[in-house]
Amino acid sequence: MSSYLPLRPAAATLAALALITLTACAAPAAGPGGSSSGEPVEGGTLVYLEHQAHTTLYPPSAGFYPNGGIVNNVLDRLVWQDPETRELKPWIATDWEVNADATQYTFNLRDDVTFSDGTALDAAVVAKNFDLYGLGDPDRGLTVSEAINNYERSEVIDDDTVVFHFSAPSPGFLQATSTNNSGLLSAETLDFTLEQFAPGNSAEVIGSGPFTITEETIGSTLTLTARDDYDWAPPDRAHQGRAHLEAVKITVTPEDSVRVGALLSGQADYVRYVEAQDEAQVEAAGFTVYAPQTGGVTNHLSLRPRGEILSDIRVRQAIIAGVDRAEVVDTIYTEKYPLATSILARTAPGYVDTDEAFGYDPQRAATLLDEAGWAEGSDGIRQKNGRPLTLVVNEAAPQPRSFEALTLISQQLKKIGVDLKILKADAGSAAEAVRDVDQVQIYHSMVARADLDVIKSQFHSQNRNALLNLDYGDGSIGDPQLEDLLQAVASEADPQARLADSAEAQRYLADEAYVLPLFEEPQVYGASDRVHGVTFESVARPSFYEIWLDD
Amino acid sequence: MRYLARRTGQAVIVLLAAFTGAFLLLQALPGDAIMIRYENPELGLSPQQIAEVRERFGVDTPLPVQYVHTLLGFFAGDFGYSLQTGTPVRQLLGEALPHTLTLGGIALVVAVLLAGLIAFGSSLPRLRWLRDVLRSLPPLVVSIPTFWLGIMLVQVVSFQLGWVSVIAPGPVEGLILPVITLAVPLSAPLAQILVRSIDDVSAQPFVAVVRARGASPAWILGRNVAKNAILPTLTMAGLLLGDLIGGAVLTETVFGRPGIGRITEQAVGLQDIPVLLAVVVLAAASFVVVNLIVDLLYPVLDPRLAARTREGVPA
Numbered sequence A: 001m002s003s004y005l006p007l008r009p010a011a012a013t014l015a016a017l018a019l020i021t022l023t024a025c026a027a028p029a030a031g032p033g034g035s036s037s038g039e040p041v042e043g044g045t046l047v048y049l050e051h052q053a054h055t056t057l058y059p060p061s062a063g064f065y066p067n068g069g070i071v072n073n074v075l076d077r078l079v080w081q082d083p084e085t086r087e088l089k090p091w092i093a094t095d096w097e098v099n100a101d102a103t104q105y106t107f108n109l110r111d112d113v114t115f116s117d118g119t120a121l122d123a124a125v126v127a128k129n130f131d132l133y134g135l136g137d138p139d140r141g142l143t144v145s146e147a148i149n150n151y152e153r154s155e156v157i158d159d160d161t162v163v164f165h166f167s168a169p170s171p172g173f174l175q176a177t178s179t180n181n182s183g184l185l186s187a188e189t190l191d192f193t194l195e196q197f198a199p200g201n202s203a204e205v206i207g208s209g210p211f212t213i214t215e216e217t218i219g220s221t222l223t224l225t226a227r228d229d230y231d232w233a234p235p236d237r238a239h240q241g242r243a244h245l246e247a248v249k250i251t252v253t254p255e256d257s258v259r260v261g262a263l264l265s266g267q268a269d270y271v272r273y274v275e276a277q278d279e280a281q282v283e284a285a286g287f288t289v290y291a292p293q294t295g296g297v298t299n300h301l302s303l304r305p306r307g308e309i310l311s312d313i314r315v316r317q318a319i320i321a322g323v324d325r326a327e328v329v330d331t332i333y334t335e336k337y338p339l340a341t342s343i344l345a346r347t348a349p350g351y352v353d354t355d356e357a358f359g360y361d362p363q364r365a366a367t368l369l370d371e372a373g374w375a376e377g378s379d380g381i382r383q384k385n386g387r388p389l390t391l392v393v394n395e396a397a398p399q400p401r402s403f404e405a406l407t408l409i410s411q412q413l414k415k416i417g418v419d420l421k422i423l424k425a426d427a428g429s430a431a432e433a434v435r436d437v438d439q440v441q442i443y444h445s446m447v448a449r450a451d452l453d454v455i456k457s458q459f460h461s462q463n464r465n466a467l468l469n470l471d472y473g474d475g476s477i478g479d480p481q482l483e484d485l486l487q488a489v490a491s492e493a494d495p496q497a498r499l500a501d502s503a504e505a506q507r508y509l510a511d512e513a514y515v516l517p518l519f520e521e522p523q524v525y526g527a528s529d530r531v532h533g534v535t536f537e538s539v540a541r542p543s544f545y546e547i548w549l550d551d
Numbered sequence B: 001m002r003y004l005a006r007r008t009g010q011a012v013i014v015l016l017a018a019f020t021g022a023f024l025l026l027q028a029l030p031g032d033a034i035m036i037r038y039e040n041p042e043l044g045l046s047p048q049q050i051a052e053v054r055e056r057f058g059v060d061t062p063l064p065v066q067y068v069h070t071l072l073g074f075f076a077g078d079f080g081y082s083l084q085t086g087t088p089v090r091q092l093l094g095e096a097l098p099h100t101l102t103l104g105g106i107a108l109v110v111a112v113l114l115a116g117l118i119a120f121g122s123s124l125p126r127l128r129w130l131r132d133v134l135r136s137l138p139p140l141v142v143s144i145p146t147f148w149l150g151i152m153l154v155q156v157v158s159f160q161l162g163w164v165s166v167i168a169p170g171p172v173e174g175l176i177l178p179v180i181t182l183a184v185p186l187s188a189p190l191a192q193i194l195v196r197s198i199d200d201v202s203a204q205p206f207v208a209v210v211r212a213r214g215a216s217p218a219w220i221l222g223r224n225v226a227k228n229a230i231l232p233t234l235t236m237a238g239l240l241l242g243d244l245i246g247g248a249v250l251t252e253t254v255f256g257r258p259g260i261g262r263i264t265e266q267a268v269g270l271q272d273i274p275v276l277l278a279v280v281v282l283a284a285a286s287f288v289v290v291n292l293i294v295d296l297l298y299p300v301l302d303p304r305l306a307a308r309t310r311e312g313v314p315a
Helices: A007-025 A065-074 A123-135 A256-264 A276-285 A313-322 A325-332 A361-371 A402-414 A426-431 A454-458 A480-491 A494-509 B001-029 B033-038 B047-057 B065-075 B087-124 B124-142 B145-162 B173-202 B205-212 B217-239 B241-255 B260-269 B273-301 B303-310
Strands: A043-048 A079-081 A087-088 A095-097 A102-111 A150-160 A161-166 A210-216 A221-226 A248-253 A268-271 A287-290 A297-303 A382-384 A388-393 A419-423 A442-447 A515-519 A526-527
Touching: A043 A065, A043 A256, A065 A161, A065 A210, A065 A248, A065 B033, A087 A095, A102 A123, A102 A480, A123 A150, A123 A161, A256 A268, A256 A276, A256 A526, A256 B145, A276 A287, A276 A426, A297 A313, A297 A454, A313 A402, A325 A402, A388 A402, A388 A426, A388 A442, A402 A419, A402 A426, A426 B260, A442 A454, A442 B033, A454 A480, A480 A494, B001 B065, B001 B273, B033 B047, B033 B260, B065 B273, B087 B124, B087 B173, B087 B260, B087 B273, B124 B173, B124 B273, B145 B241, B173 B217, B173 B241, B205 B217, B217 B241, B217 B273, B241 B260, B241 B273, B260 B273
Parallel strands: A043 A248, A043 A268, A388 A419
Antiparallel strands: A079 A087, A095 A102, A102 A161, A150 A161, A210 A221, A221 A248, A268 A526, A287 A526, A297 A442, A297 A515
8 A cells, every 4th residue: 555655745746736726816815914913802713734643642752743732732831931032931830949060950839720630730740740751661651751861850848849859960951841841741641651642542631731632533633622710821921811712623634735725715724834835825825824943953964974985074074065055945945944054043042153164165075075085987976996976865754845955955966976865765664774874874854942952862872863973783982072062061050051062062063064954944834814823832833822713 | 155154264364364464574674663663853762761662562572472462462353552653553443444434335336326327328329429428438537546636626626616625524524525536536447347248248149139029228228238247347346445445545645534544544654563464454354355245246146156156166
């Protein structure tokens, strides 16, 4: 049956063509773009279309956007991160204290919060939450949260005071408590196994958020219903009290053209994942395109230095100089995908500009390759000792238009004599290939998280290991200096020193020609003009709490 | 009775072979679902943590042990858990099956009706003027890709004309377009076979005899030709089940409908072996059952075959 799958891109193209011809003569009768003025209307059901079905509601695994869209609306967090300023502000925790070396965090909690099953959200249950997220439980298939480092134990002082202890400085923990990965669950839900967090059992997952999950068809629809007694939104949010909406109906609609068509025809109110090529059409029809930034590690190529060819810094520099990133962004994407100027996005905490390291200069690229001993072959591909300069990059299936972007980059590199092959494989083959530097020398990916730790998440040997600095075969580390720099970001207690560490790590990755940042990745949503009060959390997951609908 | 017992025995062997084949093939794929799920970006786990997870899921136990364990589970009706989401496979399939059965069943009936309409319409002497148009339909329709038809129907009928809703439709409303999408391409090969058989049967001597006795062409078509021409069509309908399953994958995805097709599409992409194994066995089982029914219907439609099966000769 897999033979049907390659048809889907073709289907999308055909459908897009169909749409263009059809909608040209049928602009919906939408007025001028939706404004947020006027009194919010209470009630109504929002029809929200997702691109993919959610996979689990276990918060540490909530990174996948379809999971995050649910978790963000159903679970509250200790701390609220202002998506604009990135400041950390009270939510379930009214205030907190961190000791000097960031090994001990004390939180004071609100005393009026309840879960949707009626139980109280008190210090004991908060402690139970973080014991699970910080330590995991392999017996139940529940993993440690990537956002929490060096967790040791919790200590309940009284009903509304809890202390967390760490075995080493954990400066990222406060921000971690604001993320989806730290969504607060009821005591009963915390006893679930991985299977109980799975689709099919979603309505049993209990949080204290503004919505509760009330109905589910596995892999297809999910209904969120507003809680009447919700009264503990972050004090800094514009809206307080219960959500304006009565309910949100989340429907999984994998086909891009159907999602966009449903929005334009008024069958849906709000959709996630509007592809770059569909943006213009959505805007032309009078709808709003939202493109909140994910603001972490940018969409980039990791040039893995432990591969035979790329171990030579001159080859890495040549590849960076041989790619015209501006052309990639202009051709494949829209202005909602800003050209990246560092491995971190401009909106990411700790960002420093390292743009000069990524300039387009094919002349220089050619010179570098000459110097490195790669001479032009008869077919235009450079060779050295009879071996062609052939490299493999993976198609990053979860990222927008990865294949199109890589195809253009491959054409650009061909001009300087580099043969870039694109690995377009099923998930299993891809997962295996990207762990082997002999199979994939250039790795296309990104990661979103609004904390300095994000850079460590992406490149550290014990996390995503994007550069394959850790060799999975023999357990060796290729560049210990990079490891130390990343470790410092995640374990330096002094905030100023931490910023300096992050800056140094960014510069190091640029100077060593380890990375080629492409663009700052947004999540792109489309909404009809009857949808008001659209907001997102700090890495672009939708919040339905402030949304209200015109009649 | 012996005929029935033998056919059932054959069915069990086919199912066992399908299970074993699928099990071996799926094991031979590169990578595994634990790797896809836990070693891929999303979680950023350390190699040590991944090792713990692998142990918990028992992915590294020897192949024969896994085979026996899985097979015994199937006999007990336990298909394991989806490696991607952790949902019990039995629950996954149990909730999806009614949706797919409804869609597929109605689509098959509609396809057979459509094929009959085209074939008999084009064979009725009074509709001779329509004959060429009707007969050129099946080859045309066969070449329409299911996904294209689905998307065009959604775009035109739902989004442009607004006749039916695709997002959150009523139970009947939600079936209209998917059924058309699935039935139309299915009806084409059926109509082709039926047209051929009608032509073949019409040329047989006994038809000439009936005609000589003064029967009207319509009477001949309805009474004599149809009954004989339906047999090969029925066989074809049984075989088309594979197309039906493949079509359901696309139709359910385009329309965002829950069902086995959707589950399969997702499981293939993520190499969710327990789900795929159960889907393969389910598909094989439905194939076996439908073809068994078709075989059992033969003697009912053709008394000559009934006589032979009573004598123990396989039909």
